[in-house]
Structures are given as C-alpha cells and as structure tokens.
Amino acid sequence: MDGAEATTPRERYRAQVRAEIKERAWEQIATAGASALSLNAIAKRMGMSGPALYRYFASRDELITELVRDAYRSLADTIRAARTAGADPTGLAHALRGWALADPQRYFLVYGTPVPGYHAPDDITAIASEIMASLLDACAELSADGPATPFDAHLADHRDWAGDHPAPPATLHRALTFWTRLHGVLSLELAGHFTGMGFDPARFYDAELADLLSVPAKS
C-alpha cells in the first residue's frame, strides 16, 4: 500500500503548485543564474499575480534554499544510484561529471560562490555528509597501500567528517583528493575557463581520474 500519507486534494494541489514553481525557477536559473531569479517573473509565467507565490514560499531565500536542497538531493541520489549499480570510483566520477554537465547552474548551487552570511540548514549538511560517505565507501574498495604521508597522519587524528567509517587514513586522503581534484577540473570547465584553450576537458578529467586511481606514490 503506497498510500503512506493520506493526502487531501488541497495538499496534492499545493504540492503540485510548489513543484511547478520550482520547475519554473530551475528554468530561470539555468538561463540566467540564481542571482537573476525573480518570484514575480515566475508568478506571471504561471498566470498568477506576484504575491500569490508567498503562499507557497515564505521568501525568495526560502525558495532558493529549497532549490539548493533539491540539488543536493539530486546529487546524492545520482551518487547512490551509481553505487548501488556497482560503480567503482571511476563510475562514480563519470556519474558526477554527467550530473554536473546536465545542469551546470545546479552544480554551482551546490559548489559555487557562497553568499557570505548564508549558513545551510542542518538537513542539507546531512545530505552532504551522505555524499561523502558514499565516496568513502567507493574509495574503501581500492587498495590503500603506499607510503603514509604527513597529511595521512594528520587525517588519522582529524577524521570527524568520516563519522564512524572504518577506512584507514590513506583511504580518507584518497576520498578527499578524489573530491577536490575532480571538483577542480569540473568547476573550471563548467565556468568556461577552459574554452579556447584547445584541449578536451573530458580527457583532462579522465587523466586526473586515472592519476587518482594509480598506485599511490606520494612521497
């Protein structure tokens, strides 16, 4: 029985309108960026007057926060789906890149320029932790030999972010570099900093990935 929640017609309608608002918001963000998002424009495109939207979202910030939440959820789902499909770190990296290229502005909603005052709600940071956990799981499948670096030692003493994951420091280190290096390539590519440089970003991404998975040879 899937009637997990007995939704009244009103609740269903409300959910549908909220969904359509978010849909229009995504369209607007994809074409003009998050800073150009206008509640008024969304309302008019939906055939309603501006203030009507405030029945569904208390403020513009709340709508954007909800979009950020959805972006995190979408990324977490993508990563989790890749994992349950048996993906190794390589598959995970390609899933990440596909997700990012599908909607660059969604990627930047997660990893882009932060607003100085803003602090994400706890549930969003929880999703971020889940993503890191999946990444740790994937990296745990790789061999963790190679010499221990000074930073490995530091990580052994500062592994708050790993929760109670039993991975050894070298694996923590690999997960971290996995994250930051792929983000380094991906964010610059999505921001257009590679355009006109001549090389193929996909090949560079794969090269970084290959280096990441090669035998750890840190000195």
Added chain:
Amino acid sequence: MDGAEATTPRERYRAQVRAEIKERAWEQIATAGASALSLNAIAKRMGMSGPALYRYFASRDELITELVRDAYRSLADTIRAARTAGADPTGLAHALRGWALADPQRYFLVYGTPVPGYHAPDDITAIASEIMASLLDACAELSADGPATPFDAHLADHRDWAGDHPAPPATLHRALTFWTRLHGVLSLELAGHFTGMGFDPARFYDAELADLLSVPAKS
C-alpha cells in the same frame, strides 16, 4: 599645444571618485557578495544621490566588470611579483593561497559561479593568459621526466593556450594540474565546505602541493 598628457584637475577628480566608488564596492562585496552590490547604497554612503554614480559607470554591470578586471590584475600582479622574487612553484602556490584568503570574494569574482550570458572582455582574458604564462614559466623549471601519458599526447596536439611557450607536453600537463588541483582545494575551502570536517585546510593544500611536485609517476 597638443601632446599634453598632463592630467587636468577634472580628470584627477574623476579618477579619485571612481576609485572611491570601487573601494566602497569592494567593501560591500566582501561583506555581502557581488550579487548584493547596490549602486544606490554606495552613492548614499558617499554622500551623493543615486544617479550621480552613472557619471562614472554606465551601469552596474560595467562596475562589476571593472572590479573583475581589477581582481584579475591583482592576481596577475601577485603571481608576477612572486615570480620576480624568485619563487618556485611552491612559492607561487603559497602566494596564490595568501591572495585568495586575503579576500575570498575577490577570488570568487575570478573563479566563482559564472553568469550564463556573460562573456569577459578581451583584455581580461589577456590577463588570464598572462597568469597561465607565469605558471607555465614556473613549471618549466621543474624536471619533466616520467612516462608520457595519453593526455600528454593530446596536449602536444592541443596547446593553443600555451601560446608559443616552448614547454614540453609534460610541463603543460603539470601546469594544468597545478592550476586545477590547487583551485579544487582552495575554492572548497573558501566556500566553507571544509568547515566542521576537522582537518586543517592549509595542511591539505600543502599535501596536494607536495604531491604535485613529487616525481611524476603517472602510468
């Protein structure tokens, strides 16, 4: 008669007011981000009425573009200064991190979330090229042995961005990874994605840097 490039009092006054506008703009950006920049607020804080600013900048976008230009120039100057001071890639990396930490929003003005429609003027991309040239110069001092990777081969055929720099493909590759890996760590640190994770971002940065400078062991 002509050839008098001596600045008139009017030009000096104009330059000074422009400079003060940009100064206030930087203050605002540092505390609330570039999207919250308000010409009106700047004017009021300077004791002028709103439209007066349009004598100095044709639009909000033009002011922001000018700030982006200054940010690029500042970064290029920092890199160049480090180079002329005899800095190796390590020194260059530390100069970069210091510059970024001094004003995170300035870093994001250069490497942050792009506005979909926006294309930087040519003079800005020229500064970006100069930065890459400095980085290439620094990397050229390092030994470029180690096995050639498939991506090295690709770079050998797609080296538009290197101009006529005589560096071998392995050096191009190293400069690229230098850029993207350090940006990966730095941007996530500045965006606050490491807060609460426990480890020290500076150590992680140095670890990535050390790995970058270790003997190339890509297979």
Added chain:
DNA sequence: CGGGTTCGTTAGAAGTTGTAACTCACCTTC
C-alpha cells in the same frame, strides 16, 4: 448548510537600476 481554512487578488511600502531634465560650477576661449 454554515463556518473556518486557504487561495488569489489588489494596494502599497520600500528598495533597486536606469533615464531625463535641470541647475550650477568650473574651465576655456574670446
């Protein structure tokens, strides 16, 4: 069928970017 909840409306406050027209001071030229 009445009553409460909720939705959507219009009106309006306070903010923004940007234009137009006017004043006034300064600088140059006669």
Added chain:
DNA sequence: GAAGGTGAGTTACAACTTCTAACGAACCCG
C-alpha cells in the same frame, strides 16, 4: 574680465524587484 561650453550633481520619474496587508471568494468539513 565676460561669455559660453562642458561636466557634475541634483530631483523627478518609469519600471522593476521583494514582501506585507487587507479583502473577496472558493473550497472542505462537521
């Protein structure tokens, strides 16, 4: 020195934005 052009700053205004307040009307439920 007087006249006039140039440019800075002003106010007024249009068109937008977010968001609040008050009102009407539709809906659901007892």
